[in-house]
Amino acid sequence: MAWFDSFPQLADDNLRALKKTIDEAFRTFSRSYGASLETLFEPLKQFLIWSERVLVGTPWPIILLLAAGLAWAASRSWKIVIAAVVTLCLVGYFGMWEDTMKTISMILTSTLMSIAIGLPIGILMSRSNRVRAVINPILDVMQTMPSFVYLIPVVMLLGIGKVPGLIAVVVYALPPMIRLTNLGIREVDPDVLEAADAFGASRWQKLIKTELPLALPTIMAGVNQTIMMALAMVVIAAMIGVQGLGQPVLKAISNQYFTLGLFNGLAIVGIAILLDRISQAWGARLQKHRGVKHV
The missing domain is CATH 1.20.5 (Single alpha-helices involved in coiled-coils or other helix-helix interfaces)
Incomplete structure (x- = not known):
């Protein structure tokens, strides 16, 4: 007792x-x-600095043309093109252009890193049930852990700055890319794979020319989710020195600047909707193309 x-x-x-x-x-x-x-991580830091300088230093008319061209290439919709141009014009009119370019630079860099890391892991998971059984619990923890927790280890290891923020964003945004790559490849029609085997395709040729093209719409859905999660985390990462639209929001919260927080918050929403519509439209076009190809 x-x-x-x-x-x-x-x-x-x-x-x-x-x-x-x-x-x-x-x-x-x-x-x-x-x-x-x-x-x-120094090369990663230099790449991020370079991408920021390119976006911030590029004249705004060129950025508008690039955004309009990207929106048209993805959607073939004038509504999305006009929405993209109007959103960026409003961002510039309210004096948030530089912060927006820095935020977009961080999102693009973190998305590229997530694709570079998540695509091979997703392919590996699709090849082995044992690997999937090991990685799935890790992904579950990554997706359920509060986003602030990601900041703790990277700050203790690397301090405050761009690279720790980028790493935290990538870790937070990575799981959808891995999961949907694995799902897309596993959903490829077995008859198509048998036909590729019948023509004597190697595993590499089958992956590059058959599995990845057919899984591309699902993979693009993963890219879409990665972009959205990266944008959400970029705002939180402003707490450790990541420049962009998140820092004015934090300043507005701490100093009760209502209009500053409102305008920057609306800019974040506008960029999120814009990126979401473009990536979704691109995925839909790929899905349509795949359906036509099967016919």
């Missing part, structure tokens, strides 16, 4: 000792390898 009464204190002491051990191990790792990790 005495042991039972002392059990809560014993459990508390053990938990405190475990936390202390983990914290000390993380601090030791950070002090030993933090500088090396910063050097490892």
Whole structure:
């Protein structure tokens, strides 16, 4: 009975000792390898800086033409083209152009990284049920963990700045890319794969010329979700120094600047809707193309 009464204190002491051990191990790792990790991510930092300079330094008429061309290529809809141009014009009119370009730069960079990392992992998952069984729980944790938690380890390892924010954004936005790549490849018609085997296609040829093209609409849905999650995380990542539309929102919250927060919040919503419509339209066109191809 005495042991039972002392059990809560014993459990508390053990938990405190475990936390202390983990914290000390993380601090030791950070002090030993933090500088090396910063050097490892230096090319990524330079690429992000370069992309920001390109978008911020490009004259606004060229940006508008590029946005209109991208919207038309994706959707073939004048409504989406006009909406894209009007959204960017309003962003510039209300003095948020530079912050918007920085936000778009972060989204594009994090999306490209998510595709580069998520596509191979998704392909690997589609090839092996064992790999899928291992990775799925990790993805579940990544998608259910509060977004603020992602900031803790990267800040402790790399400090405050662009690269820690980018890493946090990529980790948060990565799961949809992996899941939908795996799903798209697994949904490819087995008869088509048998036909590819009959023509003597190698595994690499079958992947590049058959599986990925047929899975592309589903993969594009993953890209769409990745973009949306990256945009959501970019605002939160402003807490650790990521420049863009998120920083004025945080400033508005801390100083009760209602109009500043409202305008920047509406700009975030506008960019989110714009990117969502363009990526969805592109995926729909790919889906339509795939259906025509099967006919």
